[in-house]
Amino acid sequence: MTAKATRYWFDPALPMVESRSACDSRAAYLPHTHPTVSVGAVDAGRSVFTHDPYVTRLAPGAVVWVPAGCVHACNPEPDAAWSYQMIHIEAAWADAVLDEAGRAGLRRIHVTHDEEAYAAVCALNAVLFSDSDPVEKESALVACIGDLQEMLGDGMDAQRSDAQDLHDVTAMLQSRHDDRLPLAELAAVAGLSRYQLIRQFRAQFGMTPHAYQLDIRINRARHLLRQGDAPADVAQQLGFADQSHFHRAFRQRVAMTPGAYQRVG
Known part of the structure; x- marks a missing residue:
């Protein structure tokens, strides 16, 4: 991907998910919410993630899980740029996937620098942005949601x-x-x-x-x-x-x- 490029992915065959990948971005956002479950990963640069009253500094490799409706903002440090990935998943669809597995979705914001979590997000985005079949993309999305629940939560039960x-x-x-x-x-x-x-x-x-x-x-x-x-x-x-x-x-x-x-x- 070239410098200062932002790519967007959406497929009408998979209306429950969309993704964005940004490189060398300096865009700043006011605190806001999403109607989706949002999963972000920091690829390069440093940024500041705020979810009142908490302020968390993110390094490359960080992953953020933001449930639907949670107020937050994530911006590069002053006078700096960062590269990141952001995947938005329809909340009801994600809940249904987890309900099938006997587990409720994570209802609070989670921030981690776990290498496996970062690799899982990168792997999912690579499939979404590829020309793989929609069935394969759906499988990758289901797998990533479940895997992240295990990494960020208490593990799957039963x-x-x-x-x-x-x-x-x-x-x-x-x-x-x-x-x-x-x-x-x-x-x-x-x-x-x-x-x-x-x-x-x-x-x-x-x-x-x-x-x-x-x-x-x-x-x-x-x-x-x-x-x-x-x-x-x-x-x-x-x-x-x-x-x-x-x-x-x-x-x-x-x-x-x-x-x-x-x-x-």
Whole structure:
């Protein structure tokens, strides 16, 4: 990102979230509120976060969780600039994700310099600003909300670290690998919340359900390409949004384009 640049991300397919990334900003804000849950991360420079009567100085790597309706302001130190990320999440949607997992959302402002929390926000924003499928972005958002709750709160309770049998979920992903399967539908099959499903799936397979499904599609694509099917036809058969999405996913996993793979096969 170039100096003094601000980028905004919003997708009508995911109306519950929007994001902003600012570099070398000197903009200052009066105390204000948001109707959303707001998660900020400081990338560079130093800033001052105020939420009356508290004043907290933030260094790079800081993460701030601001519930909906909380008065606050975050500004660079005088005569200085800072770089930051800010993600706004619809409060009712975030509450629903956490309610499914048996936990109420954090109702007060939290500030931390925990490295894992900062990495979680950066990872989410990287996915949101990418050209990943909306299902993958939703999974990343659910995962980040749940992970931050564990890092900033008292941890998830009850159900939850016990290993679950995910056979029914993997079977569905296998049999319907060319379908866009909503995260909520997969969670219902597993008998888990959306966050618990992602957490258990990452623990067992090292990836999200959507990434697992993409792997199945790419392995199927290899077979079809070896049979001589045209890459455009393969993309359509396997339910990719368009051919460019198929090429990108294939190259990320095979290190060559579908056409190049077909020629050497």
